[in-house]
Amino acid sequence: MLRTRRRESDRAYVALVDLLYTSLKTVSVIALASGAVGAIIAIRTGDPWMWVLAALATVIGVARCAKIFAYDLLVRPTPKTPQTAARWERWYEVGSYVFAGLLGIMVARALSFDDAYGHMLGVGMIMCYASGLAARTSVRPRISLITGGLLLAPFVIAALARLDPYYAAAAAFIGFYFFSYVEFVRFVYGTLRTSLDNREALERLTRTDPLTGLANRLALDEALAEDAASGQPASVLCFDLDRFKAVNDTMGHAAGDELLRQVAARVGGLVGPRDLLARQGGDEFVVLRRGPEDPRALGEAIVEALAHPFVLPGGRAEIGASVGIAAAPTPEAPARLLVAQADAALYTAKAEGRGRVCGWPPRSATRDEAPAETATAAA
CATH class of the missing domain: 1.20.140 (Butyryl-CoA Dehydrogenase, subunit A; domain 3)
Structure with a gap:
């Protein structure tokens, strides 16, 4: 045989x-x-x-x-x-x-x-x-x-x-x-x-980010399109790193790369087996949260996890993160609209003092308002 x-x-x-x-x-x-x-x-x-x-x-x-x-x-x-x-x-x-x-x-x-x-x-x-x-x-x-x-x-x-x-x-x-x-x-x-x-x-x-081993933008776009077509409940969390540029400038790009890998490992331990963690580029990350669970709890866990110091080749670094959240679009809506809304909520969180979790629409906006990124994604 x-x-x-x-x-x-x-x-x-x-x-x-x-x-x-x-x-x-x-x-x-x-x-x-x-x-x-x-x-x-x-x-x-x-x-x-x-x-x-x-x-x-x-x-x-x-x-x-x-x-x-x-x-x-x-x-x-x-x-x-x-x-x-x-x-x-x-x-x-x-x-x-x-x-x-x-x-x-x-x-x-x-x-x-x-x-x-x-x-x-x-x-x-x-x-x-x-x-x-x-x-x-x-x-x-x-x-x-x-x-x-x-x-x-x-x-x-x-x-x-x-x-x-x-x-x-x-x-x-x-x-x-x-x-x-x-x-x-x-x-x-x-x-x-x-x-x-x-x-x-x-x-x-x-479909893989070579630095962190996470899904890249192409894999994220495909997953978003599949989820939107299926109509299953989902949400998106966008987060980036506070003071990441300072780490690159003071410790070098090798330390910055190691920081990104450690961030991927920490957040990867928080997401569920059905979720998708992707790196969009630079210090920007996206989590596609599948299921009806409240994404805010995950967003707060990400903020807490990334608030702890990182041990890097050039020494210890303390950064932090801000998180923006958006709920799943309808099957008729562009899949990228969800990321644009979460990204807009992220900028609101950073404007309010960093280290925060903000949902879309943010408190300062109404549901009839749309950020420039949203309009671009819908176009």
Whole structure:
């Protein structure tokens, strides 16, 4: 059995299952071929059981085609969770095992008769299917290998049971073929995994602040848009550091960079697992607070946490922070409007003496007033 060397990410898993359901043409062809080959062998041998096996294989094959078509129509165009992907993978897995087992039994049954033409047709059918199977199902190695075993093992057993050296040689050939089949599956799966992992790593880099390891502005914008579209309750907290420029000027930029990393670590310990902490640039940070919880408590916790001294390469530094808060926009409102409102509340907090938490609209403004940033975001 092929073992994966590292666990797949949820995103990679969903993508691989999606690829599994691109085999409609292959499954359609083998469904028709299995019925035709089974019927020819049944006619030549007069075996009623071969008719039954051919009919079952055709029915299962058509059912698999219908399932793949349903996936293409209903599931592929929509966002998928790992749970959804797992459910569809199980459907594919069961159908693949049953169909391959039926074909294997059909060929083994054909070998119980002295009909060389039937043997040739049966072996040709399973070899053609095995080749397509390896190419199409290598994205899920377990399914590919078990299906291949169910398809080929009955022929090997039936060929050896004939006690004929030529059939024994054919059985050995199939065994060697299965070894190359396993290696092919390993190669294809490994190549796909490497490609998907590299793509995910690149996407993480484009959405990550290199200094702090937090989400960057692009990742924040995407998260805001997703939350606005979902209509789930959320709020935004904008905060920046008081006296950050003084730290840079007196201790150097290396100390300033270390300060930003320590701020990210402190605030990161305060936010929830569903929340998103992002750095917009400079000493400006944003927290996307998901859920109906009051964001003011988190804002006050941030102010308190950042009021404690920081130990930096150039000595100790005491800074502080001011926080602005805004509630989630409606799905019709621009997602960036929320950040603009929180940013306006932040400037009000700083104007009132720093080290404060201020919500939008601030006490000095009415709900009909909008800051310049808000107007820009809405434009």
